[in-house]
Amino acid sequence: MWNSRRLVLAHLWFAFASFGAALPLGEWQMFIRSPLHPWISDPEWYYRSVTAHGTTMAYVFPTLVAMGFGYFVTEQALRRPMVGLRWAWLGFALVVVGTIAAIVPVALGRASVLYTFYPPLIGHPSYYIGIVLVVVGSWVWVALMSINMYRWKRDNPGAPVPFPMFATVAGSYLWAWTAVGAALELLFQIIPVALGLRDTIDAGLARVFFSWTLHAIVYFWLMPAYIAYYTIVPRAIGGRLFSDTMGRIAFILFLVVAMPIGIHHAFEDPQIGSGFKYLHSVVTAVVALPTVLTVFTICASVEIAGRLRGGKGVLGWLAALPWRNPVMLGAALSFVMLGFGGAGGLINMSYQLNATVHNTQWITGHFHLIFAGAIVIMYFVIAYDIWPHLTGRTLDSFGLMRAQLWTWFIGMIVLTFPWHWVGILGMPRRMAFYDYTDPAIAPQALSVTMSVIGGAILVISGVLFFIVLVRGQTTLRTEPAVYRFSVAVRPPRTLPAALNGFGLWLGLMVALTIVNYGFPIAHSLATPGTAVPAVKVGERW
């Protein structure tokens, strides 16, 4: 039955290898612009590194984790061989080729445009084409998730689609639609200029398209982590999922409202009307709902586990939890980071407060805490949980796993708290040099130095992670028990059709997108004189 094992393993190894390569770049960036290192004199190296780090961490790494985990879920949740294995390998190949095509020009300094593309800056076409290939590879995955779910539904009429599969398909649809914004920007705006077919570009419209992708890509990164909260954590700690329906509703809400809110990344952009900014803010507020639902459901599920393990009283169940279990530990640390990061997110999302943190180091601090912290730590947890089922070998370095998770957590706090702080003091992001001898920013030297230390702890944690995985490839062979996902307190026997499929929700998602994006895009397209000359980077003349 289990025939996508090598496929999943290939995805995860490539994902983690790219993560391992990009991690030291982050620390190098933090170090060379800290007071511990003199100015490197040529900012190009800095932007080259940030482009490589950002592109890898934002596009390659999470996409491969989502794909690999999705294939895993398909076979394990549907309990039958996956359809389309060959196509899946083709998708993987596209991602690998795309990654190489994108990273080579970056390494050569021909595409230091940062992962958000930053038009009118234009780099080498291979960079953009590479990213398109990564996205196309991931669309193969989207199609396979959908096909597998529908085949299963056809063969099991009326039966509820297993929740892990339902959530995975929701995530894949979210990604398919989310990626369209950046794809339009790349295919119709940037790549023609990069290939020399045109020499001007409408940077304002490009930013609108990118915002289409930018918010929901964050939720795409989040999906594997959330799926793990619901489907792995309760089982791993001996509890039950509090509510299957609540879980489905959370993922449906993500699907419908996570995408048409991206203009909150463009609050300061003059080419977008204030009315649309307001509309996007309102829907942004709605997207807090599925996260609140998730926090509630997962806390309730964990409490069930605590009580099943004999915990009593208002807080006694907390003590009864299996804290030495890496899944428990990782999820708890993830929740703490999610809490802090969520609080910061409330600030970003409000129009006025956002103006004070816009483009400061607060933003980089914020998304490292949420993404590199709360989400990536769950990627580690997923790997620890499913690794024995992929390798057929035991994974038993529990002490090392706990040390790894703790160092990731501590490192992330030490990295990001001072990072937020200097942002409030006004330190801009994406700058290669800060003159700490100037009395005006001298006090920030200490905070930035703390961040460097936090980054070093994270690098150590990254090394520990690889030690655990590599050990897991060399331990004794075992035949692991059948993989199980969490079971709900009341597993559904039948479901309303709306909770067992996506037609209605995809319709709402597209409709909201048209309402929220249709006019700003059409208006930009129809307004003459909005294009500016492209600026090629990496060509000295």
Added chain:
Amino acid sequence: MTRERIVSLRNPWFTRSVGITAAIAIVAAVVGFVWLPLQHPGERFKSVWDAICSAAGLVRNAAPGTQIVRADYPTTRVEIDPQMLSGASAESIGRGATLALRCTMCHGARGLSQADTPNLAGQYPVAIYKELLDFKTGARVSAIMAPLVADLSDADMRDLAAYYAYLPRVTSSGAAAGEAPPIVTSGAPLRSIAPCGACHGEVDSKASAAWLEGQPAVYLRTQLEAFASGARRNDIGEQMRNVARGMTAAEIDAASEFYARAQ
């Protein structure tokens, strides 16, 4: 498969989800497009429709009576883009060489001058072309250069730019220049001054910013002071005036001396 129909007024999942989504969108739209704009004390909308258009981001004419501020001196009329003037033909360079015979007495036989006149050899073509046009329109004021460019056509200026760009620069041997002053290597971030080389070519080039190495110190200092005082104001978007205004006299000296030595 279930026979339950999703798109049906009898399916509460359908009616409720569509109803709630539409309600949120409509309420948000009314608040965002009508109510909030009308609360703005500074805006004088003629009608509700006017407010809606403004909130939608339509480009509107300025309210009647609004003063439009225009510069009371000639500003540059050159539009620059980074690909401009790249790839000059041999004929163009040849024509430029002939025209340049009028310039040799001050700018030197091969574009390198002995007096304190700027060197032109190896200069970026865009920079030469732009300055010539600016001299012609009066955007850059020079009693010496103005009469010399008066009868040059646009094509002449392009040819001259191509010719001078083609000539070899003063050979640079970094070491002679000594250590670059901080204003050149790092700029002054807190005064919004980027390193000079970020625009002037050593690190990156911004269209129209000239190559500075080897220019006479006196010339460089004069230009920097002219930018700082506003006597020279032909730089697009005040790019160079914003830099020069923030520089101290000592920094102007240090940068001028350094670039003059760097040859």
